[in-house]
Amino acid sequence: MRTKPKNGVRADQNKPVSKLKLWLPPLIFLAVFVGLMLLFAIPMGLPNALSTIMNTAFALLIDTCFYIMAIAVIMGAVAALLTEFGVVALLNQLLNPLMKPLYGLPGAAALGIVTTYLSDNPAILSLAEDAGFRKYFKKYQFYALTNLGTAFGMGVIVSTFMLGLNITEGNVVIAVLVGNLGAVVGSIVSTRLMLLQTKKIFGVEEYEDDAPAIAESRGSKGGKRPGIGMRILNAALSGGKNGVDIGLAIVPGVIVVCTLVMLLTKGPSADGTYTGAAFEGIALLPHAAEKIKFILQPLFGFASSDAIAVPITALGSAGAATGIVKELATAGLVNAHDIAVFTAMCMCWSGYLSTHASMMQALHRPELTGKAILSHTVGGLAAGFAANWIFKLISLLIH
16 A cells, blocks of 8 residues: 655655665676776777777768768758659659558658668658658658668669779679669568567557648748749758758767777778777677678678678778778679679668667657667668579579
């Protein structure tokens, strides 16, 4: 039987906190924090580790965050214009028969594929902030856009880079096309897995209509619709302003998460020493991948075990992963089959560990980050697996 509240305070609130509950959480945190610091400080040296963390964070701010903000501003303006002149509504009608069975999303979601393919993952956020775009999505569908957009991030950059490689075995053009097809498979798997989880949370009835309109009023004070020139200017500037807000919102996630991922992915400087420069690290993730290469090799069929470093690096940065591909190609360690798998996985993963947290934060749903990451991990593996076997099938048919 509960004690009757006295002066509005429940009796159980007056109970003293046990010493175990008081001391245990901070001690566990300190143990984990010190352990993490030692993980980097022992091989790198504490001064070099701290210097690398600061330099990496600064480089990410200047080279990555501002770049993403610029993309968000441009894509925000484009999204607003497409909404203002009815293009999104038209695409929704035309592509709904395709997008619904494949992804379980309305046709308007195809616009997210195009924008991220031409730029990078966070471009989807510029669309998501537009009220004219959001209205086509039910709440459970809306947050799966993070997975859909990430699966095509940097698509044109990765594809163009792969096409420029010189390899001695196989057709690069076919390999890149197969890689893009593999990324599509991965995107379907990732998006569908995310939808299974968001359906349980939000149900299937409610529409996502709680976003502020990018331009609440574009008419004049007298209610007369402005001319086409003012409509273009107002829409572009309103959408661009949303892009600035999105760019600022993702800065903490990109810097914090990507710095950690880079430290776990990259190795020492070229001469094998630690200098405190940006993007040095202890290469723990590639080393872990080596331990399970007996599983990864049959899945992806790489010509060399060194190739495993590419998808592992793509977890944190697709750009860094393509740099490894270039080194392997120069050394003659990759063939067209590998290029197909690289293209699929670099596109589908495209640094999602670095961006998913900040993207969900920008969408005001940080609690969905873990679900999005888990779904996309499976999606990226599916992309590489699909590219592997599709390329082998095509090779058999050609020969």
